[in-house]
C-alpha cells in the first residue's frame with residue numbers, strides 16, 4: 001500500500017507520522033482540532049475525515065475510544081475496500097466491522113516509547129483482514145519498535161500491561177524518588193520494575209514468556225524515553241493517563257497503596273468497561 005490516512009493528530013497520531021514519514025508512503029492526516037495540525041512538512045492535510053478516507057488505501061484511527069462511534073458513522077459510506085487500523089483501547093474489531101460492514105480491520109495497541117522507536121505494539125487481526133494487511137501493519141508499526149501478534153482475547157490485557165505500563169513506571173519512579181541522572185539507580189529500578197510488571201502480566205492471563213517480553217520492552221522503552229528526552233516522568237504520565245482511561249484506573253490503585261498486580265487488574269477492568277464489541 002502506498003497511501004495512508006491518519007484520523008486524529010494527537011499524541012499517538014503525531015508520533016506515528018514522525019516514525020512512518022521515512023517510508024515511501026504518502027500520508028494524509030485530519031484532526032478536528034486545527035491547532036494540533038499546524039503546518040506539517042512532508043505530509044498532506046485532508047479537508048475532513050471523508051475526504052481523507054477517499055484518498056488513501058489504509059486508515060489509522062488514532063482518536064480516543066469515546067470518539068470512535070462518531071468517526072465510524074462519518075466514514076462508513078467511503079470505507080469500503082480500505083484497510084482500517086485501530087490503535088484504541090477497548091475497541092474490538094467486531095465493533096468496527098458492525099459499523100463498517102465486512103471491512104478489513106486490524107487492531108493494535110502501541111505504547112508511549114514509540115516516540116523513540118522503542119515501543120512494543122500488540123497486533124491482532126479482524127475476521128476479514130488478509131495476511132497482506134497484517135504484513136503491512138507489522139511493517140508500519142515496526143517503525144515504532146517491537147511487534148507482538150496476539151489473539152484478540154488478550155488485547156485488553158495488553159492494554160493494561162504494555163499500553164498503560166509506561167504510566168505505572170513513571171508513577172513508581174516519582175513515588176520512589178528515583179534519580180534519573182543516576183545510571184545505577186535507573187538500572188536497578190528497571191530490573192525491579194520489569195519483574196513486577198511481568199508478574200502483573202501473568203496475573204492478567206499472559207504466559208510467562210509473553211509476560212516477560214511485554215514487561216522487558218515496556219520497562220526498557222519507558223526508561224530510555226525519559227533518558228533521551230530529559231523530561232521529568234510526570235510530563236509523560238500526563239500524556240498517557242487520559243481521563244477515564246485504563247492507565248488512570250491503574251494509577252488510582254497504586255496511589256491507594258495497591259500493588260502493580262492490582263493496578264493491572266483495575267486497568268484491565270477499565271479496558272473491559274470501555275470495550276465496545
Ligand SMILES: NC(=O)c1ccc[n+]([C@@H]2O[C@H](COP(=O)([O-])OP(=O)(O)OC[C@H]3O[C@@H](n4cnc5c(N)ncnc54)[C@H](OP(=O)(O)O)[C@@H]3O)[C@@H](O)[C@H]2O)c1
Nearest residue numbers: 008010011012031032033062063064065067087088089110
Ligand atoms: N497515549 C498513549 O500512550 C496511547 C498508547 C496506546 C494507544 N493509545 C490510543 O491512541 C488513541 C489516541 O490517543 P492519544 O493519546 O493520541 O489521544 P489525543 O492526544 O487526544 O489525540 C486524539 C486526537 O483526535 C482528535 N479527534 C477527536 N475526534 C475526532 C474526529 N471526529 N475527527 C478527527 N479528529 C478527532 C482529538 O481532538 P480533540 O482533542 O479536539 O477531541 C485529538 O486531537 C486512543 O484511542 C488511545 O486509546 C494511546
